[in-house]
Amino acid sequence: MSIAWYLAVSAIVFSLGAIGVITRRNPLVVLLCLELMLNGGNLLLIAFSRMWGNGDGQILALVVMTVAACEVCIGLGMIVAIYRRNLPIDVDELRELQG
Amino acid sequence: MSSVLFFIAAIGVISGAVGVVVMRDPFYCVLALVVHLIALAVLFLLLRSEFVAAAQVVVYAGAVMVLYVFVVAYVGGESDTIGERLRGPGPIGSGLRLGGAILAGALLTELLIALLGTGLEAINGYGAGYQPGPQAFGTPAYIGKLLLTRFLLAFETATFLLLIAAVGGVVLARRRGGLGEEDAHQVLTPLDLLRPRGTGTMAEGVGAHVVESHPGSHT
Numbered sequence: 001m002s003i004a005w006y007l008a009v010s011a012i013v014f015s016l017g018a019i020g021v022i023t024r025r026n027p028l029v030v031l032l033c034l035e036l037m038l039n040g041g042n043l044l045l046i047a048f049s050r051m052w053g054n055g056d057g058q059i060l061a062l063v064v065m066t067v068a069a070c071e072v073c074i075g076l077g078m079i080v081a082i083y084r085r086n087l088p089i090d091v092d093e094l095r096e097l098q099g
Numbered sequence: 100m101s102s103v104l105f106f107i108a109a110i111g112v113i114s115g116a117v118g119v120v121v122m123r124d125p126f127y128c129v130l131a132l133v134v135h136l137i138a139l140a141v142l143f144l145l146l147r148s149e150f151v152a153a154a155q156v157v158v159y160a161g162a163v164m165v166l167y168v169f170v171v172a173y174v175g176g177e178s179d180t181i182g183e184r185l186r187g188p189g190p191i192g193s194g195l196r197l198g199g200a201i202l203a204g205a206l207l208t209e210l211l212i213a214l215l216g217t218g219l220e221a222i223n224g225y226g227a228g229y230q231p232g233p234q235a236f237g238t239p240a241y242i243g244k245l246l247l248t249r250f251l252l253a254f255e256t257a258t259f260l261l262l263i264a265a266v267g268g269v270v271l272a273r274r275r276g277g278l279g280e281e282d283a284h285q286v287l288t289p290l291d292l293l294r295p296r297g298t299g300t301m302a303e304g305v306g307a308h309v310v311e312s313h314p315g316s317h318t
Binding site: 001002003004005006007008009010011012013014015016017018019020022023024026028029031032033035036039042043044046047049050051052053054055056058059061062063065066067068069070071072073074076077078079080081083084089 | 112
């Protein structure tokens with residue numbers, strides 16, 4: 001398939017992740033949708049890397065995967081801390097830091 | 100053959116993503132994301148990046164998703180859907196859902212125009228030339244050579260970031276003894292091991308509080 005098909009798939013995945021981040025209320029699912037957006041970016045990087053025959057995009061995709069793993073680690077730690085304090089697991093209820 | 104495989108994998112990727120967004124139970128969301136990640140690894144393989152595909156399956160679909168499953172099982176995630184927004188008594192009703200859909204539709208349109216409407220001729224091609232071999236494009240040898248020569252700084256920064264994230268995760272998720280336990284006023288310094296008990300500080304001299312220092316029971 002030509003590279004344009006891969007780019008279309010990556011745009012669709014990124015937009016679906018954006019829908020999830022905006023509309024879901026459970027922070028776990030928000031984190032999952034963030035993963036979707038990062039994966040859309042990864043697919044784009046790898047498609048362009050294949051297009052130019054250059055390995056830089058693959059390295060950048062690996063770095064993005066590392067950052068995503070760190071984000072999952074910190075985010076899940078925060079969710080567990082929220083749960084330990086018996087606060088609601090809901091991004092609409094957690095509004096104490098709102099200005 | 101490769102186009103058939105592309106369509107199968109692309110359908111898997113998009114349906115997995117839709118499943119993550121619309122599923123009611125967070126556990127099913129995690130399972131849908133696993134389907135999405137494995138199908139995405141197939142797309143990476145079709146793009147001749149073997150090492151990234153393997154790392155995707157092993158790291159993402161293996162390790163990270165196990166972490167998600169554990170946290171979902173621990174927290175026992177409350178189920179919610181986009182549709183519950185309509186019935187809920189919250190201040191924001193269906194406007195959020197509609198607004199989210201409109202925003203994401205605009206984003207998708209803009210992305211498609213930006214990506215597919217470019218003047219790049221190579222977008223409609225099949226990529227650069229590829230000769231299979233032990234050092235070919237995308238193999239572990241190729242990636243390793245790039246990581247250890249041109250991108251050494253990025254590699255080291257990523258390892259350091261992983262270390263910081265691991266420490267931060269432990270610090271965030273540890274159990275805090277904040278329920279009136281005895282460890283509230285007991286800070287053990289190295290000097291406590293050198294001096295006899297009860298002869299140290301001014302506070303102990305006036306008998307403010309006698310620190311019973313059992314070195315080892317302060318957890």
